[in-house]
Amino acid sequence: MASIEKVPMLAEGYEQLTANLKVLREERPRVVDAIEEARAHGDLSENAEYHAAKERQGQIEASIADLEDKISRAQIIDPTTLSGDRIVFGATITMLDDDDKPVTYQIVGQTEADAKKGRISYSSPLARALIGKRVGDDIEVTVPSGDRFYHVKKIEFI
Template sequence: MNEKMNYITPSGFALLRAEYQRLFNDERPRLVETIAWAASNGDRSENADYIYGKRRLREIDSRLRFLADRMDRAEVVDPRTLSGDRVVFGATITISNDQDQTFVYQIVGEDEINVPAGKISWKSPVASSLLGKQVGDEVVVQKPGGEEVLVVEKLEFK
């Protein structure tokens, strides 16, 4: 996989687009109105609404540029169109460790990470060690607490 690409699932891309549209169509126009109103109140040097508004506008514009860049570089990969017997981006995997704990993860892009929901980045130590593996394969993952042996139990594309 190309390290510079922004691999993302369709649902992850939809989240980026929704955030961009919310900021661009809702928050930014409201804030511009607030700033214009605050500027019309006279002295801007001690005008908290104006100062905060300008600062927030810079934050929103920065986030919009970031989101636009991420979407421009996005390579959307739909897991439902994938198949095979190897772990790849978009796959949902069931793994177990040597303490008989079982975990289910979907390997997703950096913009859609949500560990409590079972979505891990393809660049994470766990996912990167599992890419290319098959059901039954064991991998050793370096974690802050030491090494952990993981076994691929199940592989799905959904």
């Protein structure tokens, strides 16, 4: 039997997924009503409201299925319970970049990633290069803009 791949995420990412699922489940009956109302207008072949509502229904159902799948496979990780001297999921890492400027990133789940907020997905090239490294290690990572070099200064679990 194949094992089900877990989806690591922080508690806030899990809460966001469940909130999104709730909103979609609340929207579902409204779309069904819109389809029924549009169907009542007659000829469906030229009924834009009907086709738009059916398309939205398909989007909602696909999104609900995706969210339910991620929630069912969620592995919630609390960084404050972690420790050690190696970079792992949930760690917050402060590094010096090519120009000796400090940059800080937290390694998070794919649904929580937001580079502008310093949160990078564990599957990103930078996070994959960082995982397993220690303070003092140098990292080289190839990104779309070219090769980048970092020096790990601090690892925190906050």
